[in-house]
Amino acid sequence: MIYLDYQATTPVAPEVAKAMQPWIEEKFANPHSPSRSGNEAEAAIEVARKRVEEAIGLKGGSVAFTGSATEALNWALKGTVEKAAASGKPGRNRIITLATEHAAVLDSCEWLAGHDIDLTILPVQPDGRLDLDLLARELDKRVLLVAVMQVNNEIGVTQPISEIAKMAHDAGALVLSDAVQALGRMEICKGPDLVAVSAHKIHGPKAIGALWMRKGAEPAPFIHGGGQERGLRSGTLSPALCVGFGAAAKLADERQTRDYDHVQKLWRAATHALGPGWTINGSTAHRYHGNLNIRREHVDGARLIADLRDIAFSLGSACASGSGRPSHVLRALGLDYRQSRSSIRIGFGRYTSLKDLVDACHRIAAHAKAQEKLDA
Numbered sequence: 001m002i003y004l005d006y007q008a009t010t011p012v013a014p015e016v017a018k019a020m021q022p023w024i025e026e027k028f029a030n031p032h033s034p035s036r037s038g039n040e041a042e043a044a045i046e047v048a049r050k051r052v053e054e055a056i057g058l059k060g061g062s063v064a065f066t067g068s069a070t071e072a073l074n075w076a077l078k079g080t081v082e083k084a085a086a087s088g089k090p091g092r093n094r095i096i097t098l099a100t101e102h103a104a105v106l107d108s109c110e111w112l113a114g115h116d117i118d119l120t121i122l123p124v125q126p127d128g129r130l131d132l133d134l135l136a137r138e139l140d141k142r143v144l145l146v147a148v149m150q151v152n153n154e155i156g157v158t159q160p161i162s163e164i165a166k167m168a169h170d171a172g173a174l175v176l177s178d179a180v181q182a183l184g185r186m187e188i189c190k191g192p193d194l195v196a197v198s199a200h201k202i203h204g205p206k207a208i209g210a211l212w213m214r215k216g217a218e219p220a221p222f223i224h225g226g227g228q229e230r231g232l233r234s235g236t237l238s239p240a241l242c243v244g245f246g247a248a249a250k251l252a253d254e255r256q257t258r259d260y261d262h263v264q265k266l267w268r269a270a271t272h273a274l275g276p277g278w279t280i281n282g283s284t285a286h287r288y289h290g291n292l293n294i295r296r297e298h299v300d301g302a303r304l305i306a307d308l309r310d311i312a313f314s315l316g317s318a319c320a321s322g323s324g325r326p327s328h329v330l331r332a333l334g335l336d337y338r339q340s341r342s343s344i345r346i347g348f349g350r351y352t353s354l355k356d357l358v359d360a361c362h363r364i365a366a367h368a369k370a371q372e373k374l375d376a
């Protein structure tokens, strides 16, 4: 199996598995218990928290662990609305987001729109980037929150988060950035008040995410109970998952330049190996190069994936693939139904070998040409 679906999830790093092992096999104490073993677990969690904060690299805030980035994004959106409503600033009841955001943001925003929030979903330009003049025209004193992701999971296109944050702050709004696909791959943009990340996209374990919160911008609690995470997010933390996330974050921080250079090399090799006839979906200049989302006329992406079962690549996003619906991101770029269906996403990174990627691209290109002939 050649694994080329790095945006869906990443292989767990051996260093991460090793760091987690004692917390799965021997050390089972509740990290919130006052016993010695409880204190030891709590200390390990605090080391992990520092590592995640360092990998995020923003100043003036701290991280709370969550069950996923999906939870962090739900919490950030719904908790910020609740806090504003409770703080006697009901004038601010508008959220601005983009048509290309992850479902965790779009669906939470739609839910809020059903609960008296005025929702504006901005379109993107054909290259997937936000037009900042459009944002400037939309920002007014009713805007509570602007939610924009740093790196798109389907097409890899980056948004100018720091500029967006400055504009939003000038209008008195808060900023949430989904940095799930950015963490460990590039510097996290300065400026947002809330940042969501996920361990399994940086070679860590699944089912743990985090929300970085600028001091003073913490959302109202979303999950109520034992008052863990400074009363902001209740529930017993898993030392194994936190330690795994911390180890993955430390490793990603240490290896960022090396991983980035490797990805640049892989991108050049993959685009060369695929040969002519392919169009890259989204900007090539403003992009994370470990995400190669491409289309080709007469290709049926789903058939290509079914034909090449020993290569794990995707139709755009794991969620879009599962639903059978054409991707909302590709539609937002202006692609029609046929163009969306002829798109595939090849995702690679730290553990992808040049040889495997080139072999896979040669085979994908050969199958695509065969489909073209059949179609003609």
Ligand code: PLP
Pocket: 007, 008, 067, 068, 069, 070, 071, 102, 104, 149, 151, 152, 153, 178, 180, 181, 197, 198, 199, 207, 208, 209
């Ligand atoms: N945001 C982006 C950009 C993602 O790619 C993902 C994962 O697919 C998520 C949010 C959700 O992350 P999690 O799997 O931790 O819920």
